[in-house]
Amino acid sequence: MAMINISIFKAIAVQKEVEEKFGVHMHIVDNCSGLYFKFDEEPAQEVLDFLKEYFANHEDGHMEMALGPNNMNFSLVDKLEK
Numbered sequence: 001m002a003m004i005n006i007s008i009f010k011a012i013a014v015q016k017e018v019e020e021k022f023g024v025h026m027h028i029v030d031n032c033s034g035l036y037f038k039f040d041e042e043p044a045q046e047v048l049d050f051l052k053e054y055f056a057n058h059e060d061g062h063m064e065m066a067l068g069p070n071n072m073n074f075s076l077v078d079k080l081e082k
Contacts, residue, residue: 004063004076005034014054022047029073038073 011028015037018026024047027038048071055063055076064079 003034003066004078006058006063006076008035010058011035011037014051017054018047018051021050034075036073036075038068039071042070042072 008028008030015026015028018024022044024043025040026043027040029036029038048065048067051074052065055065062078062080063076065074066077067074
């Protein structure tokens with residue numbers, strides 16, 4: 001699946017929303033292939049559910065979270081491209 005990038009401003013907006021709603025800090029990491037997100041601790045299922053819903057309904061509606069080990073990080077991928 002192809003990684004999808006969002007603007008840093010949109011990434012900061014969702015980071016702020018997660019922190020305000022759940023008290024969880026989500027780091028934004030910029031690498032060569034684009035942005036990905038990581039947590040200091042394994043997030044609660046309610047945080048992951050919120051993020052899945054947020055990205056599924058964001059703008060064009062075809063973003064999906066690709067979770068890493070122990071749900072400690074994720075990137076965004078195009079769910080239409082399989």
